[in-house]
Amino acid sequence: MNRRIVILGSGVAGTLAANRLRRHYDESEFGIVVVDKVDDHLCRPALVSVPFGLAEPSRIVRPASRQLADGIGFRKAEADRVDLDTDTVHFTDGSSYHYDVLVLATGAAPTPGPSAAGVLPFHDLPSAVALRDALRRFDGGRLVVDIAGTAAGTPVEPLEFCFLADWYFRRRKIRDRVELACVTPLNGAGSRPEASRALGQLLEEKWIRMTPRFTTSVIDGENGRLLTDEGHEIAFDLAVVFPQLRGAPWMVRSPGLADGRGFVTVDRHTLQCKAKPNVFALGDAAGLPVPRSTSAVSSQAGTLVHNIRRFLADEPLDASYDGHAACRVETGFGRALLLDSTYDTEARPGHESRLAHAGARAAQRLYWSAVLPGREPTGLGRWSRRLI
Structure with missing residues (x-):
């Protein structure tokens, strides 16, 4: 039986991790499966635009399963707990998955x-x-x-x-x-x-x-x-x-996995879980001290995929994630400003500009076609993606 990488969560963190991992591992090497209780993927950066009539709700949600690359499985199920001792995810319907590597991308809940x-x-x-x-x-x-x-x-x-x-x-x-x-x-x-x-x-x-x-x-x-x-x-x-916000409610039924608020305890530079070396987390599930942004998740996904490959090859992990997060803030009237920070460097907001707004709009248009698939855009696409 092929070894299996299980990814819990089909938001931007889970989708990015799955699509990038598939590029490095053939189906004959690893089965990759994404599990979520719903088959809906929300373009989170566009959510704040909905109350003001700047985004149509129907245009910012698509089937989560269709955002995954060929060869990645999708299962609609709700996690109940993770047994770290047996490397098993148990679901509320009574079924379970054994994993060789587990990626927690379950986001945060109010x-x-x-x-x-x-x-x-x-x-x-x-x-x-x-x-x-x-x-x-x-x-x-x-x-x-x-x-x-x-x-x-x-x-x-x-x-x-x-x-x-x-x-x-x-x-x-x-x-x-x-x-x-x-x-x-x-x-x-x-x-x-x-x-x-x-x-x-x-x-x-x-x-x-x-x-x-x-x-x-x-x-x-x-x-x-x-x-x-x-x-x-x-x-x-x-x-x-x-x-x-808190982590996924079922985390409390998985001893050693998360802190008191339900966020997975990870090394903030390698994204490896402190409780078990074959478990990793990224995005809001990890509760890292960074602003919530797709740019931050994209940076984390690069480190996570690289370190999963090193882990599976029995090589030391790279402590390469520096907390980078680029956030655009729409300020109205066709303007926006950029905040760009790391763990050690403070964001220094620039002036409001139409250029930053244009880049942010372009990044949202690229969300489905370039960001989620994990492609590396060039030119304006590369610049604007940092702002989403």
């Missing part, structure tokens, strides 16, 4: 949060569509963006949402009737001072009020208030919550 009238979470496509409908009905008042879910560096998606909201209400000619505000548990617009300062200034220029060191503990929907344990509060007419 933690359960309180629901209330006038409060909309933002994490997946249904919530983005619900928010689009709510924004169309919103004719004035205070809209508060709660950046509850923080990531290392800069919470790119929530800030992008704020900038696009400013553009959206100006386009509707009701910006003077809308007060935009955001609250964050961080000390500013990011955890690193230079990016925080530059992005905070941009928020001020767009008349978006930021309240730092605000950790929401209670959502009072009846009275339209966000409250903290310290007694601080901010009123809202509509609240958009970016929730705290």
